[in-house]
Structures are given as structure tokens and as C-alpha cells.
Amino acid sequence: MSFEPDVLQGFVQRYLDTVVSGSADEVAALYAEDATLEDPVGGGEVHIGRKAIAGFYNNISGAEVKTELLTFRAGGHEAAFLFAITVGGAMRIEPIEIMTFNADGLITSMKAYWGPQNLTQL
Amino acid sequence: MSFEPDVLQGFVQRYLDTVVSGSADEVAALYAEDATLEDPVGGGEVHIGRKAIAGFYNNISGAEVKTELLTFRAGGHEAAFLFAITVGGAMRIEPIEIMTFNADGLITSMKAYWGPQNLTQL
Numbered sequence: 001m002s003f004e005p006d007v008l009q010g011f012v013q014r015y016l017d018t019v020v021s022g023s024a025d026e027v028a029a030l031y032a033e034d035a036t037l038e039d040p041v042g043g044g045e046v047h048i049g050r051k052a053i054a055g056f057y058n059n060i061s062g063a064e065v066k067t068e069l070l071t072f073r074a075g076g077h078e079a080a081f082l083f084a085i086t087v088g089g090a091m092r093i094e095p096i097e098i099m100t101f102n103a104d105g106l107i108t109s110m111k112a113y114w115g116p117q118n119l120t121q122l
Numbered sequence: 123m124s125f126e127p128d129v130l131q132g133f134v135q136r137y138l139d140t141v142v143s144g145s146a147d148e149v150a151a152l153y154a155e156d157a158t159l160e161d162p163v164g165g166g167e168v169h170i171g172r173k174a175i176a177g178f179y180n181n182i183s184g185a186e187v188k189t190e191l192l193t194f195r196a197g198g199h200e201a202a203f204l205f206a207i208t209v210g211g212a213m214r215i216e217p218i219e220i221m222t223f224n225a226d227g228l229i230t231s232m233k234a235y236w237g238p239q240n241l242t243q244l
Contacts, residue, residue, distance in 0.1 A: 040197050041198055041200055042124055042196075042197035043197070071218070073217065073218045073235035073237070075164035075165070075233075075235045075237070076164020078163055078235065079235075080163075080218035082193060082218070096193070096202040096204070096218065098202070098220060111197075112197075113200065113201075113220075114197070115127055115195070
């Protein structure tokens with residue numbers, strides 16, 4: 001299974017837009033039912049399934065969030081990208097994320113690589 | 123298992139330096155015996171084991187290669203990074219790579235995300 005790079009970039013942009021303007025449930029709806037989410041990688045917690053994933057995004061709902069795609073790479077049914085997320089005008093984080101997608105374009109796994117050294121207080 | 127970010131960045135820098143100045147066998151020696159390598163992701167071929175991995179790097183040995191680490195992210199025992207590789211002064215590619223490491227600091231998996239759209243003829 002494989003997608004054209006611009007299709008994968010569209011999936012990622014839709015995700016980043018939904019993180020900004022959608023509810024936690026709307027972001028979780030972009031994931032497959034049995035998807036996994038690890039953010040940050042190495043943080044010791046992997047969220048499994050759409051309900052747990054909605055819980056994760058619920059943590060940032062309510063804050064004013066902005067996102068910006070900085071660098072995008074595609075491969076097969078996977079995407080790798082660097083982006084910026086600004087939360088509440090108070091902090092900016094620039095993670096590298098890896099996402100895999102199923103044939104329906106739903107996210108089957110997400111891993112976010114970042115640490116305190118990639119967080120800027122604004 | 124987890125490494126400090128600067129330790130992981132050291133592993134990655136050593137890898138990028140060895141790609142420049144080492145032989146294919148020397149690069150392969152940075153990988154665990156049963157490591158996997160997929161470059162580019164989605165290209166349909168996964169190299170398994172140090173011997174197959176040496177064969178992969180043998181393809182670029184002989185050319186003058188330069189590498190530059192552009193963006194680095196760490197998580198647990200994994201690294202995600204954007205870098206540039208220039209081959210023979212003729213082309214420049216900027217992949218995002220994901221590497222995982224074992225307790226000995228050897229690479230257990232490498233995945234490189236890039237496509238023709240990330241290659242510049244010089």
C-alpha cells in the first residue's frame with residue numbers, strides 16, 4: 001500500500017488543522033480504531049485505541065493552539081515531518097513526528113520525537 | 123532502556139561522520155548484527171543484517187560524500203533527525219531518518235524518509 005507524497009501531506013495538514021480547530025474527538029476520528037500514539041517517544045506511555053487517543057488530545061483542548069508544518073517527507077504509506085505547535089501563546093514545541101496510515105487514510109500509528117530542549121517559553 | 127539526548131546525538135553524529143570517511147564495512151559495524159535498514163521508506167526493500175547493510179553502503183562508497191546534521195530530536199533509545207547528504211558534488215538529498223539503538227549504542231533499525239522531490243541536482 002502506498003500513497004503519493006502530496007496525498008500523505010494532505011493527511012498530515014488535515015491532522016494539524018484539526019488539532020487547531022477540532023475537538024479531541026474530531027482529532028481522534030482521524031485515527032484508526034486500534035491506532036497507537038506515543039508522544040513523546042520514550043515518555044513511557046503508549047496510548048492504544050481511539051478512546052485513549054481522544055483522552056490524550058483532551059489535555060490540550062481549551063487552549064488556543066497554532067500549528068505550522070515546517071518540513072515534510074513521505075514514504076510508502078508513512079509520513080515524517082517537522083512541525084511547530086504553539087499552545088496558549090505561552091510555549092512553542094517543534095517535534096519530529098512519524099505517522100503511518102491505513103488504506104482509508106486513517107492514522108494507524110503516531111510517534112512524536114521531542115524533549116524539553118525543543119520547547120521554547122514565549 | 124533510554125539514553126540522554128546528547129548521547130543519542132553523539133551516536134548519530136558518529137554515524138554521519140563514518141558515512142563520510144569510513145568504508146561500507148565500517149558504517150555497517152555501527153549496526154547490530156540483526157539490524158534492519160529501509161532507505162527510502164516505501165521503496166520496497168528492507169535490508170536485514172549487517173552483511174546486507176554493508177552491501178547497501180557499498181553503493182555510495184567511492185563517491186565523495188558530505189553530511190550535515192540539520193535538526194535532531196531524541197526520545198528514549200530512538201533518534202529522529204533531518205540531515206543533508208551531498209554525493210559527488212552532484213546531488214544533495216535531505217532525508218528525515220529514524221534510528222533505534224540497543225544498549226551497546228549499536229543501530230538496531232534505520233528508516234530514511236525521502237523521495238525525488240527532496241533531491242537537488244547541484
